[in-house]
Amino acid sequence: MADASQSLTFLVLFLPFLAAAVAPFLTRLFQHNAAWLLALVPAFIFVHFCGYLPAVADGAAVQGGYSWIPAFDANFSWYLDGLSLTFALLISGIGTLIVLYSGGYLKDHPHQGRFFSFILMFMGAMQGLVVSDSFLMLFVFWELTSITSFLLIGFDHAREASRRAALQALVVTGGGGLALLAGLVLIWHVTGATELSQLLASQDVLRASPFYLGALLLVLGGAFTKSAQFPFHFWLPNAMEAPTPVSAYLHSATMVKAGVYLVMRLNPVMGGTTAWETILPVFGGTTLIVGTLLAVRKTDLKQMLAYTTVASLGLLVMLTGFGSDKAVEAAVLYLVAHSMFKGALFMVAGLIDHESGSRDITELGGLRRAMPITFVAALLSAASMGGITPFFGFLAKEEIYAALGFAGTWNSIFTIVAIVGNGLMFAIGFAVALIPFIGEKVETPKHAHEGPVLLWLGPAVLSLTALVAALASSLSHHYVSSPMASAVAGSEVHVHIGVVPHLGLPFTLSLVTIAVGVGAYLFLARGRAAMARFLEAIGWGPDRGFDQAMRSLVRVSGGVTRVVQCGRMEVYMTVTFIALAAAIFAPMAIYGEWPSRPTFPVLPFYEWAVFAIAVIGLGAVVYAQDRLTAIVSLGIQGFAVALLFMLLGAPDLSFTQFMVETLSVVILALAMTRLRLTPSDHRPTGEMLLDASVAGACGLGLTLLLLRVIQVPFDSTLSDFFDEYAYVIAHGRNIVNVIIVDFRGLDTLGEIAVVMVAGLAILALIRIKAPKQAVAKTKKAEMHAETVEG
Template identity: 75%
Template sequence: MPVDGAGLTLLAMLLPFAGAALAPVLTARLGHNAAWLLALVPGFAFVHFAGFLPEVADGRAVTGGYAWVPSLDLTFSWFLDGLSLTFALLITGIGTLIVLYSGGYMKGHPQQGRFFSFILMFMGSMLGVVVADSFLMLFVFWELTSITSFLLIGFDHAREASRRAALQALVVTGGGGLLLLAGLFFLWDMSGVTRLSLLVHGGDVLRESPFYAAALLLVLGGAFTKSAQFPFHFWLPNAMEAPTPVSAYLHSATMVKAGVYLLMRLNPVMGATPAWELLLPLFGGVTLMVGGLLAVRQTDLKLMLAYTTVASLGLLVMLTGFGSPYAVEAAVLYLVAHSMFKGALFMVAGLIDHESGTRDVTRLGGLRKAMPVTFAAAVLAALSMAGLPPFFGFLAKEEIYAALAGGDPRAILFTAVAVAGNALMFAVAFAVALKPFLGPEVKTPKHAHEGPALLWLGPAVLALSGLAAAVLSGLSHRYVSSPMASAVAGEAETVTIGLAPHIGVPLALSVLTIAIGVGLYLSLASVRGGVARLLELVGPGPDRGFDAFIRGLVRLSFRVTRVVQDGRLDVYVTATFILLAVVLLVPPFIYGELPAMPAWPADVGFHQLTFFVIAIIGLVAVLMAGDRLTAIVSLGIQGFAVAVIFLLFGAPDLSFTQFMVETLSVVILALVMTRLRLSPSDHRPPRQLVVDGSIAIACGLGFALLLLKTTQLSFDTALTDFFNAYSKVIAHGANVVNVIIVDFRGTDTLGEISVVMITGLAILALIRIRIAPVPPVTAAVVSPVEPAKPPSKKRAAKEGKA
């Protein structure tokens, strides 16, 4: 790929984050009109990625990036094939409309700039997920989507419901992200590669690995939590507490499809196994039915659409893992169609709420004349969602039934599930699109009227796009559907379905779906009551289970903390040194790595032995000291003796450092002890002395054995040669020790300085503590038998004057 092209791709990926930084400033100056300027950010990215359509349609992939840590094969790289390019176009294209829609929807909001910033940060994060090539990039952007969605869902943080929904989404999707991280490590270990562009052409390496099952479960954990599969579906409807632009963007067109994207991406190398074709259809089918049933129960427009989004995600997962010839093509078509019609309907729901003051479908009616453009966009989007011609949703439904229909029990079961789920979504689509607009006019909290262009432009464009994509299906399949299906299948696929009637089982199933959907729509109130009664029989769902889980986790954490963090410093220090002794002593004895006893060196001089004796005398003085100040000074004797030993054995720099450290330590500790006025001696019972002494001896023995073993190994001069060769060349320093401390280990040195600074501040705070003296007790002692008499009125008056 040309360098200039790589630079533009990198700019398209990073520009949303730059726009997020500028959004508050632009909004403060331009108000809601800043939306027109900020929409240029995703608009530029959309145009840039659309330029790759011809290249990808010809079967070529676009890769590029920059090396980050070459030794570990970690790169900031991207991979654009039919799958990732389609997602990139959906994210940037719908994102452009969402930014414009947000300008009208959030007009006058004091935090509109913050909202623009959050939505653009999310856009950049989601774009990074779908175009990332390296595993590291994928995970980082994956977690960024969870963080930014947390900020968007909890945007109205003054309301408890918003805060709860945001925390719930973060816990569920963040926990799934940790599972995905473990899964990516498995994939790295199993395949030996860290790039998706290499992994998807890895053949059967993953399927044949003994760790395939573990990797599959971990990947499914990340995908199912992100894409709201049962039983993790509950967080998505609760996320409707976010402003409607968030619902239209995150929870219909982009973020919730991240899990589906991951499954589609890994289908060529992890699919076509019994586990894959069992788990995905099973969980997907259950999610489809649960989402559809819960959708018809709702009366809030956003919740109705949210639960149908859950159902649609289940349908996509079911198709991705079904394994029939047309299943991948059906999943691709439905994913694109769903992004267009669901994004449009969510914006319609927000527009109705914005202009009428309510989202309750039972309190709406007769808005057709007041909001004609909104009504038209709603009907067009609903026709696509219902799978009626001539819309792209019709092509998707036909392909779905062509993929699922069959004579075996498995095919019959999942075909029935698909028909039932699609019929439920049919009823909800027209309930959202028709009931608020048709019938007699209902008085609403606000005088309803058509919204500004910023509000109806997005749903109108998306609804018409669903029509244009079907009418121009040849072009749609050439540049979008076929390349995407090929990427998901791992081999060349050609999507050919058009609007011409297809006489056969798929068409018959479509007619059956329409008939059932019409019946459900006409009896929606009765169906809603029946589902409500069914849920009462089932009992509490996963949403309440989540609350119970969090309460139990908090209680468990509290009890564990009470045991392991009892607040006693002596317990913490004792446990730490016991663990240190175990780590130092147990492995050498278990693995037979004890050092050989060293021979007494023959060339040790009298002056050298003298300082060893001085160190021993200092140790005895510490143990025999009558007060703590004497023990501190005696401890310094050992430090100075060791410093002299370093000097005698040819390490003057180390010796100088030891002198400085010991001097400062003795002075500082002495000053602290004199200011704190602590007890003059440290009295401990004999039993405690034995325990502490044993732990100290064990730690000392462990370090002695470790040092002896280390010195008996052959000396590796690799680091020595490296520092000698590059200290002058790279760091321009002749003193190798100084260069190591300041340059090669600069971060480590900074950390040590920070520790010393924090310790100094803590000591300063400690010595400034002043314990207030207890005032003398002057109150009269009251007899416990005879209660004190209240003062007389004259006495009380005198005390009051005083």
């Protein structure tokens, strides 16, 4: 049974990728109705994970996996406790609705199949990320979500804004991923754990380590960029360039929560320290305030929601940073609530856009009759967002205020931050859910009416779930909230909060929040104008900073390229040969491997004569002033080499060299009649000296190297083998030829292939007639003129 469940989980992890592969074909077959079929995949995954709920609710953690590279302790393993299971359920559950919604939203889009493919791939990556036990898998899936998010944001790649947003998201989240990798390596170094489950069992090891702060900062670098914390928040609103299903799924419900997931996951082993309890609340709180204030400025429905998402992520980080049981409970409840209401609101925004042709809040109004289901879903979700009973958001908000209270200055500050943030979010939520629907009917680009079932199903289900989950709070707490909170807190925690308000401090604060929210809603337009003026006064923001950073990156790399790749062949060659000389001399100098001084060789006079011929040939090549001398002197040194081979017991080589030299001369003569050889090399003295010393150094180095080589004893094993077996097993008496055609036949096959390819390439070079460029033409004309004058 355990085995079957294990392989089923394994299958479930890969199912989205398989579905992504077939999605384009299915879409070609069934058009947008393929959504119904494809939605079965996340639905199946959802059901599969639901099967683990009872076990996890009892406090167990489901582990499984396969050994991958045992030598490195790298496994393909997963770990399902309350935290990862809740995330997995959110991903697959909302994923089901999103796939259906995409079917309606991108109906008749030419690349709908591709879109399904991307979104299913993302689903697989995100699911892998939250259930991974091994660090390695966690990191791979983490970066995979960044990449799929890049593809989805840039889905509409014909628009520059999309491309920029996609690149920006990739740079920011991918860069954060690298920090995360460094952090994970550091954690591995400190604790020796390669798996989260081992890490969670390691207790205080990490906190006590001197590397703790470094690891914390690196991991937070990954988490803060992914979860769009200030000052890395700017990529998230830009990511709204993506089609709305993507915004609803990746950029509110799931992917951006990966950073929060990581922080929550590490809370038991990294939390509770001063650094943790300072950094997280400060950054989270700042993000909350900045996000809500910027949301006020926007009139685009999606932009408003995006900034409140930034704010909500800040709230989650802030609560996790507090680390008390109550705060953790609040974070858990808010996370679940947010996924539901924000996903629904995004889908509503997309629906309005899809049906009316506009999503600017100032151009919309009076849609309630045209789109009643959407209106209800929007209202329910906004109520949950605003924290009104009996919705799930209410539970979250009560718990937040219960956790913060007014205990001490530190808590009081963040209580005020939370009230302001929540109040503004309340206002934005209702602005999105009310303004387009109430009031006078405004003319919109399209004639608005209720969307098809594929479109309104998602928001309707999500908003109703938020209601049902809150009403049946004891059940949802037992199966979801309590196990998840226990996993985050690292000890058993029970969530009790219910929908019936109790008089007390939290309820009072809730009422204050609602009052702030209503006030903000009424003064929204004025606030927007004030924010616009304020932002204009600042002028600069991280978004523009990103552009500046990218531009200076291009400038710097352009400058470096211009230095390194100056376009002058001589420089490249000189550098290469200086490196060669260094590579020869350095090891000899460092290890003292200089050759000993050889005795003066005693040679017969004819061998000296051949040497002399070679030297004369070489000298003549250098000093050749016309092409005839060059050809002849090149031939002389070649024939001298052939003679050497002849004298030294290599008749085969000698013949070959003779033939090659003959043919070289013929071919050189053929080619050179057309090529004008500049009379002299004409190098300036300085350049000549440099070239000569580089060449001399290389020559000297190679001589010394070769002298050293021949002074070590010769290992003749291979040669003896060939001598011994050339006739016995290969039936040949010419050992050289036997080696070429038999012992090393494969080499020769490759070599003759090279010869043939060279022949083909030359033929092609001669035959192609390159389009004459104007520059070349004028140059040629000039040269002709010069020759005529000369």
